[in-house]
Amino acid sequence: MRVLAVGGAGYVGSHVVRKLCDGHHHVVVLDNLSTGHAQAVRAASRGAAELIQGDAGDQTLVEDILRSRKIDAVMHFAAASLVGESMQNPSKYWRNNVSCTVELLDAMARAGVDRIVFSSSAAVYGEPRQTPIPEDHLKSPTSTYGMTKLAIEHMLAGYHSAHGIKSISLRYFNAAGADAPGDIGEDHDPETHLIPIVLKTALGLRHRLSIFGTDYPTPDGTCVRDYVHVCDLADAHLAALERLAGQDGASAYNLGNGAGFSVREVLRCAEKIVDRPIAAAEDQRRPGDPAVLVASSKLAQRELGWKPAQASLEHIIASAWAWHSAAPDGYSE
Numbered sequence: 001m002r003v004l005a006v007g008g009a010g011y012v013g014s015h016v017v018r019k020l021c022d023g024h025h026h027v028v029v030l031d032n033l034s035t036g037h038a039q040a041v042r043a044a045s046r047g048a049a050e051l052i053q054g055d056a057g058d059q060t061l062v063e064d065i066l067r068s069r070k071i072d073a074v075m076h077f078a079a080a081s082l083v084g085e086s087m088q089n090p091s092k093y094w095r096n097n098v099s100c101t102v103e104l105l106d107a108m109a110r111a112g113v114d115r116i117v118f119s120s121s122a123a124v125y126g127e128p129r130q131t132p133i134p135e136d137h138l139k140s141p142t143s144t145y146g147m148t149k150l151a152i153e154h155m156l157a158g159y160h161s162a163h164g165i166k167s168i169s170l171r172y173f174n175a176a177g178a179d180a181p182g183d184i185g186e187d188h189d190p191e192t193h194l195i196p197i198v199l200k201t202a203l204g205l206r207h208r209l210s211i212f213g214t215d216y217p218t219p220d221g222t223c224v225r226d227y228v229h230v231c232d233l234a235d236a237h238l239a240a241l242e243r244l245a246g247q248d249g250a251s252a253y254n255l256g257n258g259a260g261f262s263v264r265e266v267l268r269c270a271e272k273i274v275d276r277p278i279a280a281a282e283d284q285r286r287p288g289d290p291a292v293l294v295a296s297s298k299l300a301q302r303e304l305g306w307k308p309a310q311a312s313l314e315h316i317i318a319s320a321w322a323w324h325s326a327a328p329d330g331y332s333e
């Protein structure tokens with residue numbers, strides 16, 4: 001298939017680009033490189049994917065790419081994704097995530113491209129009332145970021161009714177790890193995610209880890225999350241693409257392992273892998289962090305045939321370590 005990966009130069013996007021290229025799909029990446037890396041696209045695709053620098057919200061550009069490259073399906077990873085920042089600067093999130101997606105979908109409707117896989121998030125649920133969280137759980141996002149992801153899911157339903165655009169939204173829980181060769185991985189600036197921060201501390205690039213909150217109602221008082229290997233997420237995208245070929249409608253699936261690990265458990269596991277102590281200090285809660293976020297991914301297993309192949313936390317952290325220790329400063333461009 002001919003796939004346009006919007007935001008394909010980012011962390012999850014680049015891992016999906018690799019799987020698509022490995023599966024002999026033709027891949028075009030559209031990315032404005034505001035947070036993504038040209039080197040990630042080159043490395044992920046081993047030079048096979050075309051990278052076009054531009055905005056998802058540039059409807060004329062997107063329509064032109066869809067037509068000229070004869071694109072069959074779109075994968076949409078591009079978004080601003082910092083929960084804290086989304087509360088300080090909602091305008092950036094509504095514009096960047098929601099407005100750009102309106103333009104992207106309009107371009108698809110005009111060009112007659114009728115399939116899209118969208119990167120959604122566990123953030124659509126807000127504070128869970130039930131664990132593990134099923135897809136039909138109440139959606140009550142506690143951040144602007146989560147609201148924008150939920151708004152786009154609603155938008156996709158509307159574009160299906162009006163324009164016949166079929167979609168699958170994939171609600172990622174905590175994406176982590178890196179592809180085995182360690183040549184592509186997570187490189188955010190600023191980095192806010194737990195596993196990269198822990199590993200950068202082990203490398204001496206950060207002073208210490210701050211443990212955000214030790215008084216949560218969890219077994220050791222720290223937050224519990226469902227860490228899912230980025231290559232398993234990538235597999236789900238390919239399964240979604242396949243399903244869209246035969247399925248109509250706009251649907252959504254959780255992607256997680258169904259197992260939760262606390263901040264302290266992640267830290268201990270990382271210390272075992274890097275074989276050295278990692279400096280950490282207890283700190284205040286980070287506003288907006290739910291105590292526990294764990295996915296039920298039964299629906300994805302049943303309907304997409306998705307089964308995480310790299311579910312162990314040790315493996316996830318070891319694969320992230322291979323990347324961070326090989327490229328402590330991340331990508332060079």
Ligand code: UFG
Nearest residue numbers: 081121122123192193194197210211212223225263286289
């Ligand atoms: N944490 C620390 N110290 C740090 C960084 C994180 O203690 O320096 C803790 C957080 O408080 C949280 C856990 O580690 O309890 C995981 O935090 P991350 O920032 O790695 O991930 P989140 O669970 O906050 O975020 C993820 C996704 C978001 C998504 C969110 C809610 O990265 O995109 O889940 O679904 F919005």
